[in-house]
Amino acid sequence: AQSVTQLGSHVSVSEGALVLLRCNYSSSVPPYLFWYVQYPNQGLQLLLKYTTGATLVKGINGFEAEFKKSETSFHLTKPSAHMSDAAEYFCAVSRSGGYNKLIFGAGTRLAVHP
């Protein structure tokens, strides 16, 4: 069975600082992994995804994530935080038998301070 653990329900950074949001997964099959962002009172928007191939995945808004099979991790990073990055971020893994049947982590709320 698949599962996702996001370490840290709240992360706070200063504007211009590195953003690191942690995600570990469990999957009995090769995983498809995703990061979604949710801005206040909005639906979810896909940031990036890993399916196969290159393990460093670049997404929108300067975010990237690295798939590390040995560590079962898919951490999200951004070199320099912007005030507009303040949002909730969800890591997700596809269920076996369904690419877009997703299992989500609990989410990490990112706050960015001036």
Next chain:
Amino acid sequence: NAGVTQTPKFQVLKTGQSMTLQCAQDMNHEYMSWYRQDPGMGLRLIHYSVGAGITDQGEVPNGYNVSRSTTEDFPLRLLSAAPSQTSVYFCASSYSDTPEFGEQYFGPGTRLTVT
């Protein structure tokens, strides 16, 4: 394109009442899903559809019914609302179930409170 639309945006129900949450998409997507979002739990899959006339249960289907009579619409029915169904509900759609074309598009959500 309007994308994925959901109505209503907010709803308050009393325990035992019934209602239907509407979801529509205008992108000709075959795959549609309903999720609920609860604090500290992320999103959980309620029901899923791979095309008109075909639905399947997700992770938390109890208390919810769905049907898919058209490609565009995927309503979620609560037959007898319970306080445990207080949540934010999201509908999502995608063109296919493959990595190439399987990106899901989410609606803006419906915030439901059951008293």
